[in-house]
Amino acid sequence: MKNKILYTCLCFVLLSAQCKKSKQPKTDTPGLPPATQTGANTFGFLLNGQPWIPQGNNGSGNNLSINYDPGMSFGTFSIAAYKVIPSAVNDNFIGLGIDSLNFYKEGHIYILTKDAGFRAGLDINNCFMMSNISVVSSSGFLYLDKYDKVNRIIAGRFELNISGSCGNFTWTKGRFDFKF
Numbered sequence: 255m256k257n258k259i260l261y262t263c264l265c266f267v268l269l270s271a272q273c274k275k276s277k278q279p280k281t282d283t284p285g286l287p288p289a290t291q292t293g294a295n296t297f298g299f300l301l302n303g304q305p306w307i308p309q310g311n312n313g314s315g316n317n318l319s320i321n322y323d324p325g326m327s328f329g330t331f332s333i334a335a336y337k338v339i340p341s342a343v344n345d346n347f348i349g350l351g352i353d354s355l356n357f358y359k360e361g362h363i364y365i366l367t368k369d370a371g372f373r374a375g376l377d378i379n380n381c382f383m384m385s386n387i388s389v390v391s392s393s394g395f396l397y398l399d400k401y402d403k404v405n406r407i408i409a410g411r412f413e414l415n416i417s418g419s420c421g422n423f424t425w426t427k428g429r430f431d432f433k434f
Contacts, residue, residue, distance in 0.1 A: 299428030310338025329356030381420035
């Protein structure tokens, strides 16, 4: 009789236990970080359809860094990232930057043009291209999802194309989320 009661109690405990769900946000694109707005310090995009996230270390410091200066050029924000690829001759470097940030709030779209406050650059296998150089063709946008000066969070999404002597590079499904 004791075994039946013990068995019944054990079954009741096991059946009433709840499974805990993972608190990790899910990504909409495999290989990229989720598009969050919490200050998660994440960055990634698809480069010509392949996931590109900062990874590895070449000894020059963090593979992902941000610079925020509210006093320079009416507010600037820049992202620098690199990816160490063992089979490549050189690492891949990517950069994004925004000028005149103090004039805008979240929900603003920056259009990538030669004279705009939004610029992008890359250095792949020692071939450097910057969106504001005249011999480079570039187009795209950056959408500022969150710019919270109180909690010091900046998050957004971007897509762009850069083409020049190094080739054509399409960046899609880009996202970033930083504490500054």
